[in-house]
Amino acid sequence: MPGHILLVEDDNAIATVVSAALEDDGFVVTRTDSLVGRDRNLAGQHFNAMLTDVILTDGDGIDDLGGIRKAHPDMPIIILSAQNTLDTAVRATDTGAFEYFPKPFDLDDLVRAVHQAVGQQAGGQQAGARNTVEQAAENIGEGLPLVGRSQAMQGVFRMITRVLRNDLTVLILGESGTGKELVADAIHQLGHRKTGPFVAVNAAAIPGDLIESELFGHEKGAFTGAVTQAIGKFEQANGGTLFLDEIGDMPAEAQTRLLRALQSGRIRRVGGRQEIAVNVRIVAATNRDLKPMIAAGTFREDLFYRLNVVPIQLPPLRERADDIGALAKHFLRLAAHDGLPLRQLDNAAIALLERQPWRGNVRELQNTIYRLALMARDDLIDIETISSVLNEGMAPAGNSDGAGFDSALHGWLAVAGPVGGRLYQRALAAFEKPLFEFALQQTAGNQLRAAQLLGLNRNTLRKRLVDLDINPDQFMTDR
Template sequence: MKPIWIVDDDPSIRFVLEKALGREGWPIRSFTQARDVLKALADVDSTDPQRQAPQVLVSDIRMPGGSGLELLEQVRAQQPGLPMIIMTAYSDLDSAVSAFQRGAFEYLPKPFDVPKAVELIRRAVEESQREEVADIQTPVQAEMLGQAPAMQDVFRAIGRLSQSQVTVLITGESGAGKELVARALHKHSPVAGGPFVAINTAAIPKDLLESELFGHERGAFTGAQTQRRGRFEQAEGGTLFLDEIGDMPFELQTRLLRVLSDGHFYRVGGHQAVKAHVRVIAATHQDLEQRVKDGAFREDLFHRLNVIRLRLPALRERKEDVPMLTQHFLQQSARQLGVEPKRMSSQAMHRLQTFSFPGNVRQLENICHWLTVMAPAQQIALKDLPPEVLGAAPPGTAQLPPAAALPVASAAPRLEEDFSAMAHESAEAGQSAIPCGWLEGLGKQAQELLAQGHNDVWDQLSQKFEAQLLRAALAATHGRRVEAANRLGIGRNTITRKLQELGLDNEEFD
């Protein structure tokens, strides 16, 4: 791992952070002034462990030889992806605003609580590592993004179709990115050198759609002062994308079928056939088979369009792509507005990944643009998310009854017993998951503690929840901490720290 760099002219601050970060197993490099940091950055060498670039930079704001804000500007110019935390004993509004405006990851006022400072640095490290992975995996101008298996199937299909001009039908919910797929099919096809022309058949009035598609001759109808080329002629030698084909009027479906079968058409009011050398790609969010059964869509046209069908998954079906897409849209919005890209906190990202996204990728793009404008800090916290995300209950959560309807009892001890009993029952039954009622039980315990007037409900329940997870993992691995950490999906240093914090360090797990 790359080192954490600390720059502060106060030796006591450096000492405290060095010891705290050293206990976490992180390599550290300390400096007393900004100019030394800049020299070290100019001398980094990835092949030399002593000269590696920093993973995170933690800097005081007021130091001899240059301020932390000046250092922040210079570092951002050299390494824009490096998270930098600004510390200061002068906790004024101007310092905080200046730090965030110049791209600081976070602002840490002195004196600070050491565990909270370490947790903040840990979040910065995670952000830095995510940025590094994204830089490797994501092209700067990627036309489509997706690591989910369903999206990889779409990418493979586009690759297989790259040497073909066959008609393709793209299905998927509104906002899922059907036009992006159509553009990718065009770009990677033998007609890529020709035009890509798109028309939404649901957005154009029925009386005008025929003229839009096929053009018209002069005098064909009132207002037709000149001859006009339609979309088929505009797409000559390229691709015509017919979006929302399921909404096309029934009488126009016959004309479209003739073009697909004969390869020629007539302009409105025309008597001379026009040859069409056009590849057609259609898309719909509707169930065309059902539309055929209902008599709203021609069966023969359906079969003409349904030569190759590509189904584009909804965003809720590929939640693993949300972080990558979010980063992409935040960077895109920042470029459009001429500001620094904002970053998502782990809590905010988790909430986004549990959101159902009824508007699919288009809705995520809009949310990212909203956050770029409205989120107050460079790092987007959970509370910064828009109301439609915060107001949606995450999947699997239950609606809790009001506190007054619940019996008041000594909740905290019983919670630990409930978890112990559930873990024991699951182990005996060979189950891989806690019974589904545990969330309701947790909610009831929280309501009871709140009804009793406790002000530390979060700490009480979080500690007991974490303790049960640790006990279960260590019991399953016979006390092997590294294996238990891997099974839980946390770091080795994290499990050691948690055992100490929860007083479990001396327990034996066989």
């Protein structure tokens, strides 16, 4: 099956390694480092597939791929790019590319993709049949706040591009603060339903006895307080996308009605008799592990399989530390747009940010960057300013200089003994539970206020309270 491959790549080291790997598998490889060379070779020879970089010495390798695909409709195109943004992934997909590989890529995966592409061509299928879509608008996706050049985020971007031109149900998984709603919004804004509404509903924020009314609407008089007819989220999202956030917190009875709506494409308002057809694309998200909940009987297994058609796992920030610098700069620009002074970070400051645990993930990083933009005395944020802001985040309420926490930490360190390289884990185990108990004590057991005091999402706080076996009711007082 091996055939003739055109490799368009101006990085000599990459071109050499890729061509050697393909030739070892029996392919004949013609190399060029420019758009001019690409066009010259395409005019004079037949190729079974083309691999092309995006940024070349004489232009953008994606810009005119639509014309090349018209001239060579049976030639699969594989795009290689160091411009590892969601915008590039979407542009690659929208050209009808067979595959997109962000650099650095796995060489074995690339060779396998070339074999698949050439085999598909030999089978008579149109190149790019998996991803062919209409040409996207110029610069599509640039305005979306999804930032990341790490391998983990490149996998997320590639999964997003695979669901843009279909209505498959997507389940976004990840810790609080990782950007699940941003991914849902990107799927909608870049997809074929972008002219329709995007409606979001947070299952954890709605009382259990009201969630069915919120989702499906209700008729006048359906229950006490239903003085008028109300249109639910399903009807509001008709023709567009319905984002079901924190789906793991949905009550069991509502899960049953949701499953029925997903299976039939029809809903019935609470207190109503008429079934209403709805046309919505479902994107769900959760920060919980649903499989143990299925085993415990708190989440329906059939609903899980209905939602988990295309899972997208978002990595925590600690697993993509090489994205922190780009994210921090992005948030500084957003802060300036929101009226705060325009700041910059020096390299030492970025390195310090990269070493933080970021338990609140991207949301916590954004909040920290906004505080830095507000509190920095100079336009260049240095390591001392960051250390000060991070230490303030550790200080308990009523102790602005953090002396009490600092003293306790140093006292623990004095008696902790050898830690074997696990200082962070041991310190966290020693201080996390009393810190949460302190926050609940200061807020009289009010979980929302405690979460705000700690700088955490309320759902994250509730999960950690369960994990740490802390009962917030014991801290409630009359104040």
